[in-house]
Amino acid sequence: MHGLFHANGVDYSIIAIYFVFVIGVGFVLKSRVRTGEDFFLSGRSIPGWITGLAFLSANLGALEIMGMTASGAEYGMITTHFYWIGAIPAMLFLGLYMMPFYYVSKVRSVPEYLKLRFNEATRGVNAVSFAVMTVLTSGISLYSMALIFQVLIGWSLTTSILASAVVVLVYVTLGGLTSSIYNEVIQFFLIWAGLLPIPLIGMHNLGGWNGMLSRLPAGFGHLWSNMGSASSNPMGIGWLGVVLGLGFVLSFGYWTTDFLVVQRTLAARNLRAAQNTPIYAAFFKMIVPILVIIPGLIALAVFPKIGHTPGMSYNLALPLLISKYYPPGMMGLGLTAMLASFMSGMAGNVTAFTTVWTYDIYQAYMRKDASDKHYVAMGRWAVLGGIVISIGTAYIAAGFPSVMDYMQTLFSFFNAPLFGTFLLGMFWRRTTAWGGFWGLVCGIASAFALYYLIPAHVFSSPDAGNFWRAWWAWFITVALTVIVSLITKPKTAEELKGIVFGLSNRPNYAGFPWYKRPGYLATIAFVILVALNVVFW
Amino acid sequence: MKRLLDLRFLIGILFSVYGMILVIYGAVSHPVTQTVHWNIDFWWGILSLVFGLVFIALSRIPEKQDEDDV
Numbered sequence: 001m002h003g004l005f006h007a008n009g010v011d012y013s014i015i016a017i018y019f020v021f022v023i024g025v026g027f028v029l030k031s032r033v034r035t036g037e038d039f040f041l042s043g044r045s046i047p048g049w050i051t052g053l054a055f056l057s058a059n060l061g062a063l064e065i066m067g068m069t070a071s072g073a074e075y076g077m078i079t080t081h082f083y084w085i086g087a088i089p090a091m092l093f094l095g096l097y098m099m100p101f102y103y104v105s106k107v108r109s110v111p112e113y114l115k116l117r118f119n120e121a122t123r124g125v126n127a128v129s130f131a132v133m134t135v136l137t138s139g140i141s142l143y144s145m146a147l148i149f150q151v152l153i154g155w156s157l158t159t160s161i162l163a164s165a166v167v168v169l170v171y172v173t174l175g176g177l178t179s180s181i182y183n184e185v186i187q188f189f190l191i192w193a194g195l196l197p198i199p200l201i202g203m204h205n206l207g208g209w210n211g212m213l214s215r216l217p218a219g220f221g222h223l224w225s226n227m228g229s230a231s232s233n234p235m236g237i238g239w240l241g242v243v244l245g246l247g248f249v250l251s252f253g254y255w256t257t258d259f260l261v262v263q264r265t266l267a268a269r270n271l272r273a274a275q276n277t278p279i280y281a282a283f284f285k286m287i288v289p290i291l292v293i294i295p296g297l298i299a300l301a302v303f304p305k306i307g308h309t310p311g312m313s314y315n316l317a318l319p320l321l322i323s324k325y326y327p328p329g330m331m332g333l334g335l336t337a338m339l340a341s342f343m344s345g346m347a348g349n350v351t352a353f354t355t356v357w358t359y360d361i362y363q364a365y366m367r368k369d370a371s372d373k374h375y376v377a378m379g380r381w382a383v384l385g386g387i388v389i390s391i392g393t394a395y396i397a398a399g400f401p402s403v404m405d406y407m408q409t410l411f412s413f414f415n416a417p418l419f420g421t422f423l424l425g426m427f428w429r430r431t432t433a434w435g436g437f438w439g440l441v442c443g444i445a446s447a448f449a450l451y452y453l454i455p456a457h458v459f460s461s462p463d464a465g466n467f468w469r470a471w472w473a474w475f476i477t478v479a480l481t482v483i484v485s486l487i488t489k490p491k492t493a494e495e496l497k498g499i500v501f502g503l504s505n506r507p508n509y510a511g512f513p514w515y516k517r518p519g520y521l522a523t524i525a526f527v528i529l530v531a532l533n534v535v536f537w
Numbered sequence: 538m539k540r541l542l543d544l545r546f547l548i549g550i551l552f553s554v555y556g557m558i559l560v561i562y563g564a565v566s567h568p569v570t571q572t573v574h575w576n577i578d579f580w581w582g583i584l585s586l587v588f589g590l591v592f593i594a595l596s597r598i599p600e601k602q603d604e605d606d607v
Contacts, residue, residue, distance in 0.1 A: 010562045014555065021551055028542060050544055182544055189548055193555070193585055201573055327568030329559050329578040 004316075004323050007153050011332030018190075018336045022171050022183055022343070029175030029182065036372045039176035039379050040355045041108060041267055046178070048273035050185055052280030055091075055264040056288075057184035060191065061345020062148065062338055063141045065292055070314035072289075072296020073306055076220030077536055078233060079296070080289050084223070085247040087285050088529050090255035091278040092522045098256055099265060100507055101426055103274040105499045108266070110259040111360040117425045117499050118436035120364070125440060127360035129414050130259055131353055135386055138349035139393025145342035146394065152319050152335065161394055164339070165387050168347050172354075173383045177267060180344070180351040184264075187340040188284070194337025195291045198318075201325045202298035215301040223536045237464040245467025249474040253415035257422050260352040271507055275518040282525045286532065295321055346390070354382040409451065409466055416470035417443025420477030424485075427501045431481060432488040439481025447473035549592030556586025 005011075033039050046054075071079040107113045111130065115123035146160035155163075171179045206212040213221040219233065226233040237245075255261060255278070268274035299306055299317035302324065307314045322334045358379045367374075421440045424431045450469045459465035498504045514520040559582025562568070568578055 010558065014558060017551075017554060017558075025547060032542065182547065185544055186548055186551065189552070189588075193552065193581075193588075197577060197581060201577070205572060325573055327573070327578060328566075329562045329568060330581060333555065333559070333581075 004152050004319060005331060005335075007331060007335070008328045010329050011335065014329075014332030015336050015339065018340060019167055022186075023167060025182055025186075026171030026174035026179050029178050032178065033174075033176050033376075036375045036379070038178070039376050040358070041263075042176070042178040042181060044267060045269050046181060046267045046273075048268060048276040049280060050181065051264050051268045051273065051277040053188045053284065054181040054184040054267075055261055055277050056281040056284050057188045057341075057344055058180075058260055058264060058348035059345075060188070060288065060341055061141050061348075062145045062342035063345065065191070065195075065338065065341055066144070066148065066315055066318055068289075068292040069296040069299065069318045070316075072293035073300040073317045074296075074314050075233075076216065076297065077223055077293065078226070079293050080223060080536070081242055081246060082251075083285060083289055083293075084529060084532055085242060086251035087255055088282050088525065089247065090251040091282040091285065092525060093252065094256040094262075094265075095275045095278040095282075095518055096522050097501075098422070098426060099275045099278070100271065100504060101499050101501075102262065103266065103268070103271050104504065108359050109355050110257060110262055111356060113499070114421075114425075114436070115360075115364075117496075118421075118431075119433040122421070122433070122437045122440060123360060123364070125437070125444075126418065127356050127364070129444070131356050131361065133414060134260065134349050134353040134356075135389045136393050138346045138353070138386070139390040140397045141342060141345055141349070142390050143394040143397040145339075145346075148319065148338065148342075151316065152323075161391060164343055164346070165391055168343050168350060169383060169387045172347050172350055173380050176379065177263065177351050177355075180347040181264065181267060183340070183347060184344045187337075187344040190333075190340045191291060191337045194334045195295070195318075197330065198321050198325060198334075199290055199294045199298065202295065202302070202321065206298065206301055212297060212301050215304075216297060220297065220300075221536070223533060237461065237467060241464060241467045241471075245469075245471045246463075249416045249419060249470040250412055250467065253412070253417075253419035253470070253474070257418045258415055259356060260348055263352050263355060272509065272512075272516065272518065275507070276516075276521065279518055279521045279525060282522075283528075286525070286528065292318075350383055350386045350390070353386045354379050357382045357386070409462070409469075412466055412470050413444060413447040413451070413473065416473045417447060417477040420474045421481060424478060424481050425500070428485075429493075429496060429500050429502055430485055430490055432485045432490050434488045435481045435483075435485030438484045439477045439479075442480045443473050443477030446476045543596045545592050546596035549589045549594075549596060552585050552589030552592065554589070556582045556584070556589050558582070560586060 032043075035043075037043050068079060068082065102113060105113060105116060107116060111123045111127040114126050142161055142165065145164060146155075146157045149155045149160040150157055171183065175182070203209065203212065206215065209221075219226045224239065265274045265277040268277050296317050299321055303312060303320060306312050306317060306320070312320065318338075322331060326334055358375055362378055362382075363370075363375060417440055420443060421436050424439070425436055447469060450472060454465075456462070456465060459468065493503055496503050509517045509519070559578045561582075563576050563579030563582055567576055569576070
């Protein structure tokens with residue numbers, strides 16, 4: 001079989017070195033993993049810059065990199081809303097306001113926080129839905145990565161799926177969360193090394209930013225100026241939908257309650273490091289569009305027929321640029337960057353799944369009082385189980401061409417209501433256990449109902465549908481939680497100590513220099529964010 | 538053994554190795570593509586090598602333990 005590329009010996013050695021290296025790191029870290037705390041939480045000992053980069057990279061999987069480049073080619077700079085109005089404010093909010101409750105309460109997972117704040121039933125709903133969604137997501141990213149490698153270098157689907165799954169299996173089983181986190185950070189640097197030359201070469205060849213824009217449809221270089229109404233931009237959604245649906249509900253839901261990312265903050269060595277984790281990540285996240293969205297614009301300028309010619313789908317924007325610009329050697333590095341981003345994304349899913357399975361399902365409902373050693377062993381088996389299921393779902397995904405969009409939609413069903421539950425639970429003391437439970441369950445149910453009852457063509461694009469559905473699911477969750485809370489018995493102040501706003505000590509960093517204080521760092525990030533939105537208005 | 542657990546050292550090693558491979562390959566075979574006529578392997582390899590060596594050097598500074606929070 002032949003792919004788009006003709007990789008040669010030097011490319012294969014660069015890829016092989018990466019495989020050997022990550023497995024080697026797994027073996028080195030094995031010596032450090034003794035207790036459950038080590039395996040599932042990295043012993044709460046990781047410095048802030050490392051957890052910050054891992055926080056960011058766990059989300060920066062192959063799906064994200066390929067998808068955002070594709071979206072950049074299709075819609076232009078407005079794709080950047082996913083970063084600048086979407087992710088960043090949510091990350092800063094998590095660091096400043098939510099981390100104190102997560103970290104100080106010593107919970108090991110998001111479902112465990114729900115148990116403390118609400119009740120066992122709420123935890124159960126979240127644990128099971130998270131576990132199912134996570135293995136499905138990791139299967140779909142496994143499949144899409146295999147597809148990329150099939151197109152690029154002609155590996156068969158089975159070869160790619162099995163090779164990548166085995167490597168992830170080995171290093172996560174050995175080193176647990178620390179392995180995952182280390183590989184996520186290594187991946188972050190590899191992505192820059194492997195992909196940064198593309199925007200550099202592209203901009204140089206096209207005559208800079210303005211030279212590139214002159215070859216693109218009008219408005220592709222702007223963020224907000226075409227967002228006045230849904231019909232005035234190719235994404236088919238107006239500013240209000242972006243701000244409420246994407247900026248507020250979907251992004252906050254994902255970045256503040258999804259255990260995949262929150263788990264990285266819990267590995268931090270102290271509260272200040274935990275708070276700074278998403279704030280450091282915000283600085284790095286702001287510059288990721290250079291690697292994904294700008295190459296998308298370049299791809300459209302260089303291949304004007306992309307998206308409208310067989311064999312040149314938007315999803316191939318990045319691979320097409322690699323094959324055009326990179327000689328052997330660099331090509332190996334570019335492929336390794338994509339492989340690394342895929343593997344660390346999958347490892348992130350698997351470690352989060354493992355923790356929730358072991359602590360929130362197995363320990364909570366099957367074996368309450370086993371030894372710590374037993375749970376570590378269970379965690380290692382759960383890695384195997386999670387990966388085997390992922391391989392299975394990868395083949396199921398292979399049978400449904402549109403399953404990726406569908407999954408994205410399903411995923412937002414669970415995060416949008418959960419964010420409503422968290423917001424009330426953390427900041428409104430009166431929220432009761434059953435208020436939280438019924439709000440969450442009805443929010444999820446109403447998201448499903450909205451999806452099945454409203455025909456897709458009502459919305460001008462799938463994104464517009466997602467944004468508005470997320471907003472209404474969140475709204476229903478909040479409304480129901482408030483109503484049920486007002487008629488059920490609240491928890492006492494004693495029970496809520498340390499986990500609810502107003503009943504915990506606010507951390508005080510008065511003695512620290514400004515560059516170590518979460519409040520100052522978040523303010524700087526916010527100012528840069530506003531400036532970016534104005535510059536690219 | 539302790540240094541092998543230091544992420545800065547691990548990143549440094551990986552990038553130094555990749556940098557060396559690219560520099561040597563670039564210097565020996567002068568690869569070009571249709572659109573890029575300068576030796577991108579060689580120069581990007583130099584940058585990667587420098588980045589790797591900086592990280593190895595950084596890993597010689599002991600990590601500060603911040604014992605400042607609960």
